[in-house]
Amino acid sequence: MKGIVFNLLRDVVEAEDGPDAWDDVLRRAGSQGVHASLGLYPDAELQALVLAAGERDGRGPQDVLRWFGRRALPVLADQHPLFFDPHETSRELLLGLNDVIHPEVRKLHPGATPPDFGVELAEPGTLLLHYASQRRMCGLAEGFVQGTADLYGESVELDQPECMLRGDERCLLRVRFDA
Amino acid sequence: MSPDERIARLEARLERERATRMEAERLAESATRELYVTREQLRLVSQVAIAANESDDVRGALVAAMDAIRAHTRWPAARAEVLGADGHVEEVVLRGEVPADAVQTFELVISSRAGTPAARLEFFAALHSRPDGVLLEVVGHVRRQLERVVDRLHAEQALRDALAELERSNAELESFAYAASHDLREPLRTIGGFAQLLSRRSHERLGPEGQVFVDYIQDGVGRLQSIVDDLLALSRADRAEGRRDVVELADVADHALQGLRPVLEESGAEVEVGRLPRVVGDAGQLGQVLANLVANAVKFHGPGRPHVRVAAERAPEGWVVSVTDDGPGIPAEDRERVFEMFHRLPSGDAAPGSGLGLAICKRIVEHHGGRIWVEPGPGGAGSRFCVLLADREPVVDEPVAAPAVRAA
Numbered sequence: 238m239k240g241i242v243f244n245l246l247r248d249v250v251e252a253e254d255g256p257d258a259w260d261d262v263l264r265r266a267g268s269q270g271v272h273a274s275l276g277l278y279p280d281a282e283l284q285a286l287v288l289a290a291g292e293r294d295g296r297g298p299q300d301v302l303r304w305f306g307r308r309a310l311p312v313l314a315d316q317h318p319l320f321f322d323p324h325e326t327s328r329e330l331l332l333g334l335n336d337v338i339h340p341e342v343r344k345l346h347p348g349a350t351p352p353d354f355g356v357e358l359a360e361p362g363t364l365l366l367h368y369a370s371q372r373r374m375c376g377l378a379e380g381f382v383q384g385t386a387d388l389y390g391e392s393v394e395l396d397q398p399e400c401m402l403r404g405d406e407r408c409l410l411r412v413r414f415d416a
Numbered sequence: 417m418s419p420d421e422r423i424a425r426l427e428a429r430l431e432r433e434r435a436t437r438m439e440a441e442r443l444a445e446s447a448t449r450e451l452y453v454t455r456e457q458l459r460l461v462s463q464v465a466i467a468a469n470e471s472d473d474v475r476g477a478l479v480a481a482m483d484a485i486r487a488h489t490r491w492p493a494a495r496a497e498v499l500g501a502d503g504h505v506e507e508v509v510l511r512g513e514v515p516a517d518a519v520q521t522f523e524l525v526i527s528s529r530a531g532t533p534a535a536r537l538e539f540f541a542a543l544h545s546r547p548d549g550v551l552l553e554v555v556g557h558v559r560r561q562l563e564r565v566v567d568r569l570h571a572e573q574a575l576r577d578a579l580a581e582l583e584r585s586n587a588e589l590e591s592f593a594y595a596a597s598h599d600l601r602e603p604l605r606t607i608g609g610f611a612q613l614l615s616r617r618s619h620e621r622l623g624p625e626g627q628v629f630v631d632y633i634q635d636g637v638g639r640l641q642s643i644v645d646d647l648l649a650l651s652r653a654d655r656a657e658g659r660r661d662v663v664e665l666a667d668v669a670d671h672a673l674q675g676l677r678p679v680l681e682e683s684g685a686e687v688e689v690g691r692l693p694r695v696v697g698d699a700g701q702l703g704q705v706l707a708n709l710v711a712n713a714v715k716f717h718g719p720g721r722p723h724v725r726v727a728a729e730r731a732p733e734g735w736v737v738s739v740t741d742d743g744p745g746i747p748a749e750d751r752e753r754v755f756e757m758f759h760r761l762p763s764g765d766a767a768p769g770s771g772l773g774l775a776i777c778k779r780i781v782e783h784h785g786g787r788i789w790v791e792p793g794p795g796g797a798g799s800r801f802c803v804l805l806a807d808r809e810p811v812v813d814e815p816v817a818a819p820a821v822r823a824a
């Protein structure tokens with residue numbers, strides 16, 4: 238996992254609870270906390286940090302990931318406006334994930350392995366995102382989608398009719414816009 | 417939290433920030449190095465591709481490749497052997513100086529598409545310089561480029577050889593045609609002469625049937641002589657350099673029509689000649705073209721007296737001189753074939769001629785750098801033969817008026 242994700246988690250935790258909270262998370266996770274944005278670090282270290290962040294207030298890992306994704310999205314938008322400025326709605330941005338945004342991520346962060354989302358247009362006002370990754374971080378994906386909607390001042394409803402954490406082969410995120 | 421604990425935390429954060437900064441710098445250096453290496457490799461491949469593609473021979477392409485690789489790797493020397501088709505060494509090319517302690521770093525064999533080695537490259541470096549996998553991959557790209565260049569150059573050489581052979585063969589054929597037609601004239605004159613004598617002096621002894629046979633002989637000899645004369649004219653058109661003078665086409669037309677006077681009088685043809693320009697060319701050959709075209713136009717005429725029009729009009733590339741008749745016209749599918757040797761139109765079977773007249777015109781016009789074609793006449797009736805005389809040298813002057821109408 239690229240260092241930028243670790244740094245986003247740090248930024249979000251410190252923004253919510255201050256630098257002492259991040260110190261605490263690092264200590265609980267046993268992490269040195271040295272993460273350069275362009276560096277590559279073990280997925281397990283991020284998982285440990287997410288777990289440690291949840292333990293502070295009794296939240297499970299997926300809840301932490303949802304919260305993290307939603308809070309991190311505005312930070313990402315601030316750091317990389319080029320990904321967001323061309324789009325006027327969250328639906329537009331999600332439709333461009335695989336073809337526009339993730340290729341640009343790979344250019345900026347060689348070695349990054351963002352997941353490939355299958356995007357399917359369902360009934361009007363609804364998008365289906367197929368997610369299948371060994372990392373099983375569908376919660377983070379949900380958080381990012383929610384954060385995107387917040388960024389564009391929209392309201393969305395999210396659910397997962399299918400989820401790998403429930404034994405399904407893939408995760409299916411159903412996004413209803415203008416809920 | 418006690419002050420000491422606070423200080424400890426702050427120191428820990430400071431240390432984390434410092435370590436992160438150093439890590440970031442390390443990554444940046446690594447990325448910059450990688451970028452530089454990749455850029456240099458791309459530059460090498462691109463340089464070799466451009467230089468090799470612009471080379472006119474294998475040696476040039478090899479020199480470009482050797483110099484580019486040496487500049488990239490700092491290897492002091494390279495040696496190339498250009499190989500012939502049978503594998504023998506045709507040429508050795510050395511670039512740089514081989515140091516005394518140098519070893520051959522690696523060898524590159526450039527093969528043609530057929531798989532035969534076309535060149536062998538060796539690079540020499542100091543003992544400690546060995547190519548790594550990445551460099552070998554880049555050099556592999558260079559090898560493939562060189563092989564494409566070798567294939568291209570071989571193909572170009574094969575084409576040149578084939579063209580030279582074709583030209584030689586054509587020259588031989590032209591010489592043969594000239595010699596054969598020249599040598600055939602004398603025997604034909606003998607046969608024709610004696611057939612005439614036979615007809616005149618032994619008329620009564622021959623009887624009616626014998627006279628018919630002699631007439632057939634004379635007719636056949638006449639046609640053969642016409643074919644031989646035209647073959648000779650065709651050969652001369654190929655062999656002659658042709659003069660390049662400023663020629664009054666009006667005078668050329670007048671002279672050509674003078675030569676056709678018997679034909680024009682016999683047919684009662686009316687030949688209208690418009691304003692014709694001055695052009696650059698051979699007066700004799702251009703006269704032959706006009707004579708052939710007018711003779712054809714008179715031959716292939718509509719009902720009543722033949723009516724032929726000779727005219728000229730300006731074109732972007734020069735002048736288009738046209739000869740228009742009121743004959744049956746030429747079907748679209750025959751309009752290119754009429755200029756082939758011995759091609760005769762269905763309606764032309766009844767008309768005398770060797771079938772070489774238009775081929776001779778085409779040869780002469782092409783030697784003048786021009787073009788000849790046929791199109792339907794005005795209103796789709798008859799034929800309009802057009803000769804484009806190209807502006808290889810500036811056309812000297814505006815058209816000069818020629819005798820307007822010549823009636824037989």
